[in-house]
Amino acid sequence: MTAPVTQERAIAGQGNAAPAGGKRGRRARMRERLDTLGLLRVLIWAFFTIFLLVPLLSLVVVSLTGQPANLLGSVVDGTLRATNLERLADASLGTFADTVTRPAYVSALGNSLTLATWVALITTLMAMPIAYGIARTAMPFKRTLSVLCTVPIVIPTMVGAGGLIIMFGRSGWASELYRRLGGDGVIFNVNSMTGIVLAMVFFLFPFVLWPMVAAFRVADVSVENAAMNLGARRLTPFFTATLPLALPGVISSALLIFAIAFSDFGAAIVLAPPDLNLIVVQAYREIAGFFNWAGASVLVIVMTAVVAAFFGLQRLVLRGKGYGTLTGRGTTIELNRSTGLCRGLAVYTTVVVLLPTLVLLSVVVMSFSRRWSSSLAPQQWTLAHYERVFGRGFDNVINSLILGFGALLLCLVLGTFITYFVHRHKSTGLDFLTTIPLIVPGIALGIALIQSFNAGPFVLTGGAFLLVVGYAIRRLPYMLRSTAGSMQAIGTEVEEAAGSLGASRFTAVSTVVFPLLAPGLLAGSILVFVTVIKETSLTVLMAPAGWQPMSYRIFEALHRGEIFTASALSVLLVVIVVVLQQVAYRLTGGMGRR
Amino acid sequence: MAAEPMLTTERVEYAEQDDTDGFLVLRHLTKRFDSTVAVDDVDLSIRQGEFFALLGPSGCGKTTTMRCIAGFEQPTSGHIEIAGRSVAGLPPAQRDTGMVFQNYALFPHYDVFRNVAYGLLMDHLHGSGVAGRARALASLASGRLAHRQADLRDEVGRALEQVDLAGYEKRKISQLSGGQQQRVALARALIKRPSVLLMDEPLSNLDRKLRTQMRYTIRDIQQEVGITTIFVTHDQDEAMSMADRIALMRAGRIVQVTTPAELYERPANPWAADFVGTSNLLDGEVTGTEPGAVVVSIGGHELRSTVDGDDHRPAVGGACTVLIRPEAIAVVPATAHGDAGGAVPSAGNRPVNGLPGRVRHVGFLGAVVQYEVETPVGLIRAEHQFGGPTTLMDVGDGVVLDVPPARVRLLTAEDEP
Numbered sequence A: 001m002t003a004p005v006t007q008e009r010a011i012a013g014q015g016n017a018a019p020a021g022g023k024r025g026r027r028a029r030m031r032e033r034l035d036t037l038g039l040l041r042v043l044i045w046a047f048f049t050i051f052l053l054v055p056l057l058s059l060v061v062v063s064l065t066g067q068p069a070n071l072l073g074s075v076v077d078g079t080l081r082a083t084n085l086e087r088l089a090d091a092s093l094g095t096f097a098d099t100v101t102r103p104a105y106v107s108a109l110g111n112s113l114t115l116a117t118w119v120a121l122i123t124t125l126m127a128m129p130i131a132y133g134i135a136r137t138a139m140p141f142k143r144t145l146s147v148l149c150t151v152p153i154v155i156p157t158m159v160g161a162g163g164l165i166i167m168f169g170r171s172g173w174a175s176e177l178y179r180r181l182g183g184d185g186v187i188f189n190v191n192s193m194t195g196i197v198l199a200m201v202f203f204l205f206p207f208v209l210w211p212m213v214a215a216f217r218v219a220d221v222s223v224e225n226a227a228m229n230l231g232a233r234r235l236t237p238f239f240t241a242t243l244p245l246a247l248p249g250v251i252s253s254a255l256l257i258f259a260i261a262f263s264d265f266g267a268a269i270v271l272a273p274p275d276l277n278l279i280v281v282q283a284y285r286e287i288a289g290f291f292n293w294a295g296a297s298v299l300v301i302v303m304t305a306v307v308a309a310f311f312g313l314q315r316l317v318l319r320g321k322g323y324g325t326l327t328g329r330g331t332t333i334e335l336n337r338s339t340g341l342c343r344g345l346a347v348y349t350t351v352v353v354l355l356p357t358l359v360l361l362s363v364v365v366m367s368f369s370r371r372w373s374s375s376l377a378p379q380q381w382t383l384a385h386y387e388r389v390f391g392r393g394f395d396n397v398i399n400s401l402i403l404g405f406g407a408l409l410l411c412l413v414l415g416t417f418i419t420y421f422v423h424r425h426k427s428t429g430l431d432f433l434t435t436i437p438l439i440v441p442g443i444a445l446g447i448a449l450i451q452s453f454n455a456g457p458f459v460l461t462g463g464a465f466l467l468v469v470g471y472a473i474r475r476l477p478y479m480l481r482s483t484a485g486s487m488q489a490i491g492t493e494v495e496e497a498a499g500s501l502g503a504s505r506f507t508a509v510s511t512v513v514f515p516l517l518a519p520g521l522l523a524g525s526i527l528v529f530v531t532v533i534k535e536t537s538l539t540v541l542m543a544p545a546g547w548q549p550m551s552y553r554i555f556e557a558l559h560r561g562e563i564f565t566a567s568a569l570s571v572l573l574v575v576i577v578v579v580l581q582q583v584a585y586r587l588t589g590g591m592g593r594r
Numbered sequence B: 001m002a003a004e005p006m007l008t009t010e011r012v013e014y015a016e017q018d019d020t021d022g023f024l025v026l027r028h029l030t031k032r033f034d035s036t037v038a039v040d041d042v043d044l045s046i047r048q049g050e051f052f053a054l055l056g057p058s059g060c061g062k063t064t065t066m067r068c069i070a071g072f073e074q075p076t077s078g079h080i081e082i083a084g085r086s087v088a089g090l091p092p093a094q095r096d097t098g099m100v101f102q103n104y105a106l107f108p109h110y111d112v113f114r115n116v117a118y119g120l121l122m123d124h125l126h127g128s129g130v131a132g133r134a135r136a137l138a139s140l141a142s143g144r145l146a147h148r149q150a151d152l153r154d155e156v157g158r159a160l161e162q163v164d165l166a167g168y169e170k171r172k173i174s175q176l177s178g179g180q181q182q183r184v185a186l187a188r189a190l191i192k193r194p195s196v197l198l199m200d201e202p203l204s205n206l207d208r209k210l211r212t213q214m215r216y217t218i219r220d221i222q223q224e225v226g227i228t229t230i231f232v233t234h235d236q237d238e239a240m241s242m243a244d245r246i247a248l249m250r251a252g253r254i255v256q257v258t259t260p261a262e263l264y265e266r267p268a269n270p271w272a273a274d275f276v277g278t279s280n281l282l283d284g285e286v287t288g289t290e291p292g293a294v295v296v297s298i299g300g301h302e303l304r305s306t307v308d309g310d311d312h313r314p315a316v317g318g319a320c321t322v323l324i325r326p327e328a329i330a331v332v333p334a335t336a337h338g339d340a341g342g343a344v345p346s347a348g349n350r351p352v353n354g355l356p357g358r359v360r361h362v363g364f365l366g367a368v369v370q371y372e373v374e375t376p377v378g379l380i381r382a383e384h385q386f387g388g389p390t391t392l393m394d395v396g397d398g399v400v401l402d403v404p405p406a407r408v409r410l411l412t413a414e415d416e417p
């Protein structure tokens, strides 16, 4: 088979009067690789190496040596390299083992696992009837209830936790109601495991609900009908036919919510009492309180490992199944119209969404009240909190927007090109790289970034840049998820057509592929922006003094017991998020129609 | 891979014969994808201005061949030359080819004008001069700015006129019918006056009626522009009705390169005969030769075939396949010949083939009547012009099939799967 190749070279050489065919080919290949697109690919890899891989690796090194590590600095600075190598010589699994077995850490891990298990169990069981109701029945007020079921998504768990305090705290109105009805003290202690579980259950359940709805839609309805025809009664068809088919989806949702609850920062930091050790809170305290890099690294590595394990399990459960996304759409679905069942489900759903709705309303009312303590309604009303928020506090709003747009811009650029490289050039490396942020909890990413960039020669903490980078890396998967669909719909032919008409690879991609990617990019942008401005863990860890966004102020206010300010800010945050989402849906809807 | 001798000699013949006037030349072109050989040692030589069809069943490597020419695939080995210039290693844009894709691959976010002007804009964009580049960028960004440029307007107008779409400049792609989109794609491919036009199943997305209509439209435009054209299709009607010459492909290899009429009348082997048109293929054995004719025996029945000079003459005693096209067979009522059976003498003194049989099916299609006749050598299809109701035969009628020896072709079986 070598003969034709040599011939080809010889002829090619003649045709182009080039000195040597082989050399020409190599140079052409070099040029091919190092055009604008090739360069961008190198830059993207460099970006992720510097801001994700090296910081994570540093964490591992820190956890093994018990000392801070400066890997990036070591690359450029000889003395740093020497000290780091010296420390590295002491690296041992023993250091890790010693740290991880400290009683406080062991109990923190145990408590967090318990918390996540409860949340996963309760949420899954609680959401299952609602999912069935939405997916498979003609339940009344389905649309309204569906909307109410998505509301908790726009509320940071931190705000939900704050709302629970407003309602069920010692001087909360629900506690007051309870006492008036003859109860004693409070219904339950908000600052406890129960409180945290409740906050998570009611503010995280949409993350379980919607994938489950998709799973129930996939399960073939005719099986259920067949079971009914065969004489199965009441709940039998559900348990014998529908549930088994939807089970992979249900299990995967449960695993997902476990991972989310395990690493959720907002509710835990607001509600955890001093004597309740949770791993997220512990990791935060090690850094924010004691600058204990070794302890914090070990803790977040354990967290990442747990999340990764559940993430892997979830993939395993879903392998070969075509659903598990938020937009599972089956063929036409036959709905269960049994009146009793539908009404029952509607009532049940209303009861479930009642709590988050009341919590949100309490926050709103609180934001307008001057004094509201141990009574059913505020004793005095005021607009002062909003005056403060729009006055001195407006910097935080501006910061939120700037940081959000910064992260969004970065996500747009990264997301666009990564989508292209992953789908067109089959870059499995980039594909893998961009799933890493999914398994790294916010607190872990935050600690990794601070650890790597708080010492010379690359000091980036204290500025907005590192925070924006952190946000972007953390939310990039959302962007990629929404662009993937658009990308798959764009045939390779348009790009080839552009190429054959004289466009360079970069021009072809930017004049033809990217404009067609726009709908996906827009949808992704909203997701990114919204999640960034309600992001808690990264913000609380990393926000520098001059760049504190709203979420930071809310956290600070809750921490200091400034419940009015926290409420007003929370309301504003939720309003911004909702407005943006509406605008986005309008925009994307308009594009879809055109 | 024991290549069958006849095919090999034929291929060499074509290569030699055409090398002098080949405008687009493929030599030993091979393209492998991992384990599959999509294109296997293909030699082709296409003349300037020729309308050349690549015909073959699905998966035979037509698209891959074309993509190698266009520069979207790099050949595993072999050589491609356009206008005497090797295109090895050249990117698609520098090959002086225009391409029309199966799904048109129009840019849905641009209007007709910018779709067609895209090639020109790319020249400006990658060309020299900051002002030119800026104008190209602006035109890509805004349709209004693009329309305002006189030079673009002239060129695009000319191209659109060519495809009969003058005045459609401002339409969106989604506001065009399938046939119009097809013609925009053609205008876009022609705008830079390439020397070769490549079309990959351009008609397969159109409905049937439009498809036949577009055949002539495309052919007319091609003739008008005078552009060397390669047209990929798996539809034999399309290839036959449009092309000057056809290359018949199978499993990555070229089976035959010839004109439509030759392909129909002298297929290289039984597979080619079966692929193009309907055919009666009968297995037989050469039993003897007569002056100007070969005698074959099919299950005891003798048929005579007059052999033209350039035909490959099978050896006596060798196996062969007999091809008789349905329209070559005259179906005559048995009574007209007295007793059925044997060779029936008719006017003139050349040998005449007669096959007795009984009508099994009659298919009346209006202009044409199809018969399926049960004969001792098997079921034979015949086709007649409809000559009035009285000429129609009924199922069960005894008939004699009269086959002119000049239309009895002897094919040597190919030994590929």
Ligand SMILES: Nc1ncnc2c1ncn2[C@@H]1O[C@H](COP(=O)(O)OP(=O)(O)OP(=O)(O)O)[C@@H](O)[C@H]1O
Binding pocket: B033, B034, B036, B037, B038, B056, B057, B058, B059, B060, B061, B062, B063, B064, B065, B234
């Ligand atoms: N990118 C590729 N990777 C692997 N195999 C391929 C690729 N492209 C084509 N093939 C294989 O090469 C062979 C020829 O494909 P090609 O697309 O050229 O066929 P075709 O003649 O155009 O068929 P059709 O009429 O269906 O379009 C097929 O077996 C196909 O599966």
Ligand SMILES: [Mg+2]
Binding pocket: B062, B063, B064, B200
């Ligand atoms: Mg094809």
